[in-house]
Amino acid sequence: MTTSPATTDYDVLVVGFGPTGAVATGLLGRLGHRTLVIDRLTVIYDKPRAIALDHEIFRHFDNMGVAEAIAPYVEPFTASEHFGVDGQLIRRIDMVAKPYPLGYTPSMVFSQPPVEAELRRHATGFSCVQAELGVELVNLEQRSDCVEATLKDAGGRLRTVTTRYVLGCDGATSAVRQMAGIALEDLIFDEPWLVVDVRVDHAALAKLPQNSAQFCNPARPVSFLIGPENHRRWEIMLLPGEDPRQMERPENVWSLLSPWLTPEDGELWRAASYRFHALVAANWRKGRIIIAGDAAHQQPPFIGQGMCQGLRDATNLAWKLDRVLKGTSPDTLLDSYTAERKQHVIELTGKIKTIGQSICERDPAAARQRDARILAEGGGKPLALTRQEIIPPLRAGFLSEQDGSARGTLFPQPRIASGREARLLDQVTGAGLRVFIDGRRDTSALATLCAAHPELSAATIAPAGAGQPGALEEIDGVLAGWFDRHGVVAAIVRPDHYLFGTARNAAELGSLLRETSSRLHGHHNPDLKMEKTA
Numbered sequence: 001m002t003t004s005p006a007t008t009d010y011d012v013l014v015v016g017f018g019p020t021g022a023v024a025t026g027l028l029g030r031l032g033h034r035t036l037v038i039d040r041l042t043v044i045y046d047k048p049r050a051i052a053l054d055h056e057i058f059r060h061f062d063n064m065g066v067a068e069a070i071a072p073y074v075e076p077f078t079a080s081e082h083f084g085v086d087g088q089l090i091r092r093i094d095m096v097a098k099p100y101p102l103g104y105t106p107s108m109v110f111s112q113p114p115v116e117a118e119l120r121r122h123a124t125g126f127s128c129v130q131a132e133l134g135v136e137l138v139n140l141e142q143r144s145d146c147v148e149a150t151l152k153d154a155g156g157r158l159r160t161v162t163t164r165y166v167l168g169c170d171g172a173t174s175a176v177r178q179m180a181g182i183a184l185e186d187l188i189f190d191e192p193w194l195v196v197d198v199r200v201d202h203a204a205l206a207k208l209p210q211n212s213a214q215f216c217n218p219a220r221p222v223s224f225l226i227g228p229e230n231h232r233r234w235e236i237m238l239l240p241g242e243d244p245r246q247m248e249r250p251e252n253v254w255s256l257l258s259p260w261l262t263p264e265d266g267e268l269w270r271a272a273s274y275r276f277h278a279l280v281a282a283n284w285r286k287g288r289i290i291i292a293g294d295a296a297h298q299q300p301p302f303i304g305q306g307m308c309q310g311l312r313d314a315t316n317l318a319w320k321l322d323r324v325l326k327g328t329s330p331d332t333l334l335d336s337y338t339a340e341r342k343q344h345v346i347e348l349t350g351k352i353k354t355i356g357q358s359i360c361e362r363d364p365a366a367a368r369q370r371d372a373r374i375l376a377e378g379g380g381k382p383l384a385l386t387r388q389e390i391i392p393p394l395r396a397g398f399l400s401e402q403d404g405s406a407r408g409t410l411f412p413q414p415r416i417a418s419g420r421e422a423r424l425l426d427q428v429t430g431a432g433l434r435v436f437i438d439g440r441r442d443t444s445a446l447a448t449l450c451a452a453h454p455e456l457s458a459a460t461i462a463p464a465g466a467g468q469p470g471a472l473e474e475i476d477g478v479l480a481g482w483f484d485r486h487g488v489v490a491a492i493v494r495p496d497h498y499l500f501g502t503a504r505n506a507a508e509l510g511s512l513l514r515e516t517s518s519r520l521h522g523h524h525n526p527d528l529k530m531e532k533t534a
Helices: 019-030 055-064 067-073 112-123 175-180 202-207 250-257 306-326 331-359 364-377 425-429 444-451 478-486 506-520
Strands: 010-015 035-039 052-054 074-076 080-083 089-094 107-110 129-133 136-142 147-152 158-168 184-200 212-215 222-226 231-237 266-281 289-291 383-386 415-418 421-424 434-438 457-463 472-474 490-493 499-503
Touching (some): 019 035, 019 129, 067 112, 112 129, 175 289, 184 250, 231 250, 434 444, 444 457, 457 478, 490 506
Parallel strands (some): 434 457
Antiparallel strands (some): 074 107, 490 499
């Protein structure tokens, strides 16, 4: 039974107004849900923590309408060059080449404080959203039809609110996770590091590497990242016996930075010691209580995916919660959230751990073997990878039973001809549940099938100048190449841009449309298979 909105104070209580909470709140606000977001702090933390974004996240920022406001604080991420024991280049991790598959620079760096401010400003711009800062969650009582949350304001006054769902985006020490009794699973990575951010004087920038770098030196592994403008970050492994608090002292920080800079070369912005953990929550939902971001997972930072993972949680959950709150899907749809995101986090964390353990090798002989192995994998040259190929697809959850090659991957976003200019696909079609049809063939049977499923919007994509009536004309051939590569004529895409499934012909599309509708309305039959076609 769906709770009547009139019986609760809010549809969703979001605990934590950092990037994950702000994106979740903004998405829910845009969809019209009565949302209260609280944070125990009264101001945004003024130092940088997260530094990396990718094209999947920026696509959502564009869908939300905040890309333009955020763009001044974002720059392309330089390639990351990995140097071995003897200072030789052993590996280069870059981004995929143009035409960019999602329409944006695939890897980016950003400045967190102003971006977080824009995300909050956007979220609080909706009349259905209420934000309260300096407010702490002190208790949760879960009922069959709602959650009662006890809140404490800055003056110590308590009050109770009722909400249909609680979303805990309250960080690694999450009170929501603890109150829900959700356990953490250890993915076995625990290393002490010092993270140092410097605003480098422009005259001194030439002294530094011109790409981001990993110095895989067994004496002391160090990561170097080029942030926006003159922001540079070092992540420096702490050695046994070093006191993390002492190592944060400016004189010790500058000593560690001495191979690159002197204190006269810039301003020490932040120095903070961390233990780089790999942890994941056993379950991300307990009834009406759901967790996301660092509350649900923590991973080492070696390819800059920490914040991206939290924002993937928010974008995965928002469209499902929207359907449940509106009563168009049962709340069992939310079961797919843990199934999808937990597996994705575990798989990506495994890849990050492998890279991290390779970087962190402290034994010189083993480090030389590592260098030789990586160079051998590159055919005697530095091994070339892209950050994008490291990110896995979704493997389980709200995906078709038919295991096609593209299922669970991100759907590309080509540029579409629009008058005298080009617009990105989402700007033309919106970001709902969509069917895309390859317009280079007779599409009439496919279009007829789609018309019987108005819950999904359908669009035909054809090459520019193809003269296909009613088709959207793509400019770069991104989708034509994608259809050819996967041997399919149609694709069903979720609101978070992941592929529900693909079809090779009209019979398969009909079956896929029926399966999508059945799954959305809670009639999932795990034995349902795609119709066999000749």
